[in-house]
Amino acid sequence: MPLNLTEEQILQLAPDDSSVKAGKGLATLSKWVLRECSGRAVWGHCQGSGKNPYQTVIDLNDIAFKCSCPSRKFPCKHGLGLLLLYARQPDQFTQAEEPEWVTAWLAKRTEKAEKKEQKAKSETPVDEAAQAKRQEKRHQKVLGGISDLEVWMKDLVRNGFLNVPERAYTLFDNMARRMVDAQAPGLAGRLRAMEAIDFDSENWKSDLTESMGRLYLLMQSYRNIDGLPEEWKDEIRTQIGYPQSKDNVLAGEPVADSWLVLHKQSRKVNDVNTDIYWFYGKESGLFARYLSFAV
Incomplete structure (x- = not known):
């Protein structure tokens, strides 16, 4: 499937500057001994220093990464490199049936999303x-x-x-x-x-x-x-510091624009990792801030 992400947007997914540099270094055909894709995923084998190559897969419907490398960064450099390569040269990826390790991961993601949706539907009314x-x-x-x-x-x-x-x-x-x-x-x-x-x-x-x-x-x-x-x-x-619910945010008036990323800041407070992005709208002249939290 076509990828609706620019290279700049892909690099914004990197956890730090060193991952950006390493990901760019892996976005070359010679680094990948296998490059395949389907209608919902792209995967490949990247030969590292070990005997067996690292297995990397990306969910294209809801951008997510999985890799067999030992890195604790997310996404790792292999995921970034593979996505950059696919964005640049999609014709160099062979359409193929998904191997079992790709199918199993995607099925697990689908199951998790369905459970989350069912839980949201079955939640009891709010006790005001x-x-x-x-x-x-x-x-x-x-x-x-x-x-x-x-x-x-x-x-x-x-x-x-x-x-x-x-x-x-x-x-x-x-x-x-x-x-x-x-x-x-x-x-x-x-x-x-x-x-x-x-x-x-x-x-x-x-x-x-x-x-x-x-x-x-x-x-x-x-x-x-x-x-x-x-x-x-x-x-x-x-x-x-009061959180706003996602529903309240989405209920506001949307602003369509070309948003420039001005700055990103990451910090850790009491085991909670917080990423803050600052944006500027080219047409509207508005400023916006995006917050992401993870334990």
Whole structure:
């Protein structure tokens, strides 16, 4: 089947820069002793340093990868290389019947997707009272975290910024962890951004002051959230770190555009890997952010 991905989009799937480089290096015919495809998958054998070649397969209907190599990166360099090669030279792949190892993997993926769909259909109606109770419990936890953060900020301002550069890591990291415990990951992210300030630059004091001011404004906005318009409530909760359901996001007005990837940032907080992508719409002039979480 034709691949509706550009080379740039494929490279965006890479977990890091080294995987991009390695994947490009494997996107050549000489690296693959077998190259085959079907209407729903592409697979191949890549000869590595071992006796047996690595078996790599890609689900083309819902881009996913599987490889027999020992790499813990996902996708690995073999998956990236094979997909890049297929995007560039699809005519160099032979149409063939799927081998058992490909069929078994695709069948497992289909079964998993069907179970997920059935589970979603069979879910019991939401207990609104219990949901409201959980939301109120989280709200109080966030308020408690904000109170601790305010005391911390005032102590920092009272003592001055002179010693901040030499103790930036522990200073911001400890409070960021406290915000995660308070279920306010958005505040934790802002604290980690302060930690990443270039303290060797001449402007670090003004950068830190501005970041502190914005953080304090967000804290006070959340404390007074009940008196704000509904659209501002949603925005402030999002900035604090409340998740938005997929259904709510998809219910919004879609914007069709050519989206440029401006930046990608990856971080790990309490065993949760977070990838953040920033986009810019060429025609609309809008900015967008995409979040991906994985344990």
